Amino acid sequence: MTDRKAIDILLIDDHIMFADGLQSILNSNDNIGTLKSVTSAEEGYQLIAQEPIDLVITDIGLPKMNGIELIKKVKARNITVPFLVLSMHIGRELVKEILYAEAEGYLLKKAGKVELLNAVDRIVNGGTYYGSEISSIMMDLINDKKPNKLKTRAELTSREREILQLICRELSSKQIASELNIGVCTVETHRRSMFQKTNSKSVIGLIRYAVENNLAMWD
Incomplete structure (x- = not known):
């Protein structure tokens, strides 16, 4: 990644093995500062409300409060932390939900290490990152709503x-x-x-x- 500032990341995923692998990838990069991992949106929300975080990486299918509900709750409080959603699933309705929750990024879990780090870099530097398959659906949805x-x-x-x-x-x-x-x-x-x-x-x-x-x- 290109930004020299240490990036503080919160990871929210209840699949421990996947979360461990993701932490290993992120920790391999010198730009990562603090990396915290929790297994529920409720835990994540408490940390987001209390601590400065540069990026939240979250799964969608979390117990009780799901990832999309978390994003909406955080945005409603005008907390400016950006979100990168990771999911195994893609579909028009799911993309629509994530788009209108205003997540800054959406990446499929089948993506590789390089794409993940590129997504993180772009989002923490004020951009967005939607995978190519997702971007196509997203633009169709926006055009439909003109x-x-x-x-x-x-x-x-x-x-x-x-x-x-x-x-x-x-x-x-x-x-x-x-x-x-x-x-x-x-x-x-x-x-x-x-x-x-x-x-x-x-x-x-x-x-x-x-x-x-x-x-x-x-x-």
Whole structure:
């Protein structure tokens, strides 16, 4: 991974053998700082509410409160920690649930080590990561939800729209800053402004807004 800052990660998975393997992969990278692992969403929520965490990696099928319910609960409290969902399953309804919970990433458990570390790197640097199979379903779902009448796209400044288009291309804040020759703090300021204007709680929420308002552009 490219970021030199130590990354504090919380792993939530009730399959101990899988969680142990995932911890081994993550600990092999020098950028990982603190890595904590719990087996339930309830335990995870308590840690998220009490401690600074850079990324939560969670399974979906957890006992009692599932992973999607956890994401919604955390986002409802405006806690800004990003989520990477790991699952063995893929399907239109599942992708829809994760998309509208506004998880920053979704990766199938069959993914390899390199893709996992790339996903972690991109998300902690302010981007998103949805596997290729998942991205295709996600874009179909967003396009299906396009309203007949556009929302108030004039709310965003020209610079904000420019940054939003780069966000849709899955660039991190650092990459956007380099592309536009501005500071990372400036990018983050614009992101916070867009969150407020679009009533979004995550980068995925901004992408949804962009697609629904014909502001998204891909190469």
